[in-house]
Amino acid sequence: MDLDEIAAAGDQKAKADQYRAVLEQAVASGDAAACRRFVDHVLSDAVPLVLSRQLLLAFAQSLPQLAPDVQRDVSTYALDKVHPRAVSYEEQVSAIREQLAAVYEAQEEWxxxxxxxxxxxxxxxxxxxxxEYKLGKNIKIAMLYLEDNDAVSAETYIKKASSLLAACKNEALELQYKTCYARILDSKRRFLEAATRYYELSQVGKRRIGEHEVSGEDLEQALLSSIKCAILAAAGPQRSRMLATLYKDERCAKLALYPFLEKVYLERILGTAEVEAFAEGLATHQLAKLPDGSTVLERSVTEHNLEAASKLYNNIYVAELGALLGVAPDKAEAVASRMVMESRLQAIIDQVDGLITFKAAPEPLQQWDRNIAAVCQAVNAIVDDAAAKGIRLS
Structure with a gap:
């Protein structure tokens, strides 16, 4: 029957059955034009809202039967037509969008x-x-954006997901969230935080979580990612602690990357050949160019070698340091000054003589003693001040 003839019929149940028959015929034919006509009619004033909702939901559920290109065409068309009245068709719009997203994902249009x-x-x-539904959708969106290396958009949705974690006790979604968040930190070059997150994931253990089986390969990949991020992180005490944790983990000794990790942990100067071998296993964003023209890896290796040199030398001329690091003297001085300002390197730079004098970092216990002494002195000063003002402290 013609759609207008069905609309003119009086029996609502019969109308619904006839509309569904027309829909089945349009979908079976794979005719995009017929599907668009059905959508136009269903959203017209000729069809009551209650029936319109039922038919549009049936249309959304029938979409997987269409060819991918036809499905994209009619889904996009339906969303454009329903947009002015989207508030009245929220469930139907969600169903259409989920089917459309599945088509795009299958075609790797992330x-x-x-x-x-x-x-x-x-x-x-x-x-x-x-x-749980909201959490799952936000995580899914973030993961799709990550597939296109869009960490900024992914972070927007993973932050929305973080506010929902407390209200959801789904272990599988929590694992997806942690994995996605670690990848975002990695993509945004927040390597130290990413290394910590990856290491936590590597300790999940082989077991089934929801429908996903956590395998030994998954855990090994997380551990490898943690090592790579720790090595790429900015040199300093926090990086040293992370490297120590990884170096002392028995699982790392079985990895091919372990000799390089050992050399980094023991603060030995890294050679060009071994750095190039390490670079072969890095992702594109981990080899990205920085504003000064160097790569993330080159910056990390330069800072590491500078810190290693501080353990070998009491002082060194800037020109000699540049030769040791394989960079120009002015760049070596710039790297050293930045690390000194950020309290990641204990040194004094004499620009007149072009000499860098390294200072030994204070021993942790000595620093602890000094901190306690400072607190005691501050308390004594408060007590003395109070006594001078006639205030008795019990």
Missing amino acids: SKAAQALAGIDLDSGMRLLDA
């Missing part, structure tokens, strides 16, 4: 898939959505 899901209103007051 950002388009993420944008399709991001169009779902998760904060609507019209529908009651549980925390």
Whole structure:
């Protein structure tokens, strides 16, 4: 029957059955034009809202039967047509967007898939959505953006997910969240934080979480990622602590990367050949160019070698330091001055003589004693001041 003839019929149940028959015929034919006509009619004033919602949901559920290109076409068309009245069709819009995202994902158009899901209103007051559903969608969107190396967009949605974690006790989603967050930190070159997150993931243990089986390969990959990020992190005490944790982990001794980790941990100067071998296993963003023209790895190796040199020499001329690090003298001085200012290197730079004098970092216990002495002196000063003002402290 013609769609207008069905609309003119009086029996609502018969109308619904006839509309579904037309929908099945349009989907079976794979005709995009027929599907678009059905959407136009269903959203017209000729169809009551209650019936319109049922038919549009049936349309969304029928989409997987269409060819991918046709499905993309009619899904996009339906979303454009329903947009002015989206508040009245939130469930239907969500179903269409999920099917459209699945098509984009299958075709590896990651950002388009993420944008399709991001169009779902998760904060609507019209529908009651549980925390688990919202958490799952935000994590999924973030992971899709990460596939296109869009860490900025991914971070937006992982932050939304973080606020939902407390209300959700789904262990599988929590694991996905931790994995996604570690990858975002890695992509944004916050390597020290990423190394910590990856190391936590490597300690999950082989077991089934939800539908996912955590394998030994997954744990090894997380451990390798932790090592790479720790090595790429800015030289300093925090990096040294992370390297110590990894070096003392028995699992690391079995990895091919262990000799390089050992040399970094023991603060030995790294050679060009071994650095190049290490670079072969790094991701694109870990080899990205920095504003000064060097790569992330080159900066990390230069800072590491400078810190290693501080253990070998009491002092060294800037020109000799540049030759040791394989960089120009002015760059060696710039790296050293930055590390000194950030309290990552104990040294004095004499620019007149072009000499860098390294100072030994204070022993932890000696620093602890000095801190306690400073607190005691501050308390005594307060007591003396109070006594001078006639205030008795019990």
